[in-house]
Amino acid sequence: MKFPRFNASQIRIARPTDQFENVIDFYEAGLGLERLTDFAGHRGYEGVVYGLPGLPYQLEFTRHESGSPCPAPSKDNLLVFYIENRGEVLDVAERLHDMGYQEVESENPYWEEKGITIEDPDGWRVVLMNTKGI
Numbered sequence: 001m002k003f004p005r006f007n008a009s010q011i012r013i014a015r016p017t018d019q020f021e022n023v024i025d026f027y028e029a030g031l032g033l034e035r036l037t038d039f040a041g042h043r044g045y046e047g048v049v050y051g052l053p054g055l056p057y058q059l060e061f062t063r064h065e066s067g068s069p070c071p072a073p074s075k076d077n078l079l080v081f082y083i084e085n086r087g088e089v090l091d092v093a094e095r096l097h098d099m100g101y102q103e104v105e106s107e108n109p110y111w112e113e114k115g116i117t118i119e120d121p122d123g124w125r126v127v128l129m130n131t132k133g134i
Contacts, residue, residue, distance in 0.1 A: 014060040016068035022121035030096045072123030075107040079126050082133030089128045
């Protein structure tokens with residue numbers, strides 16, 4: 001990926017959690033993200049990495065053996081999935097609902113126009129946005 005001032009081979013968003021198993025269940029079983037890899041015993045850390053094989057964008061969750069406190073940010077810090085198929089949006093939302101995760105009101109009303117916002121186990125918000133994106 002060529003940026004104006006450097007080239008990057010990959011971008012990964014990494015986040016600690018104290019609810020490791022619940023977060024894995026939410027993102028893997030609930031959202032249906034593909035696990036690319038996992039690791040343990042790395043200087044007290046273990047983690048999982050999600051993404052699509054061959055694409056340079058990844059999402060990582062970690063925990064440390066001494067604990068990984070992770071207070072949720074404001075309600076407008078979002079992970080947005082742009083999903084063109086409305087049926088797929090509803091299927092994911094229903095699966096998460098069945099797992100005990102309810103839709104929450106968005107801080108910014110824009111996301112409510114065509115999206116469904118759900119909080120993960122740590123209180124971080126995920127938007128299932130029924131548009132193509134940019």
